[in-house]
Amino acid sequence: MSGEGLPVIVVAIEIEDAAVADRLASALGEAPGIRLAAPGEEAAVALVSRGPPNVAARTDVELTPRERDVLLMMAEGASNKTIARRLGISVHTAKFHVASLLDKLDATGRTDAVAHAARLGVINL
Structure with a gap:
């Protein structure tokens, strides 16, 4: 004691x-x-210590620089319209990037995509 x-x-x-x-x-x-x-x-x-995070999981998700920009704005809660305006692209193109991110991150929605990306070390929140 x-x-x-x-x-x-x-x-x-x-x-x-x-x-x-x-x-x-x-x-x-x-x-x-x-x-x-x-x-x-x-x-x-x-x-x-269990060693570094699963490096294989981190490297199997390869994003383009534009997808990374879109993902960071999604993490801020930006809408497709806001993303389009800030990046100087059409709303259709913003939607395309979001859909690509959902597919690459195997996510069911925007919040899920951000959560997956954070867990994989793709972005830091």
């Missing part, structure tokens, strides 16, 4: 990126009720 009567939670940090591991250790080291595990010590909680 810690001095405040809280149970002590032993946390192991198993993260390959040393800078991230050091930042976590520094932040957790000062938290009440948490103690960092010694090397080889069993811990109640382990923070483990």
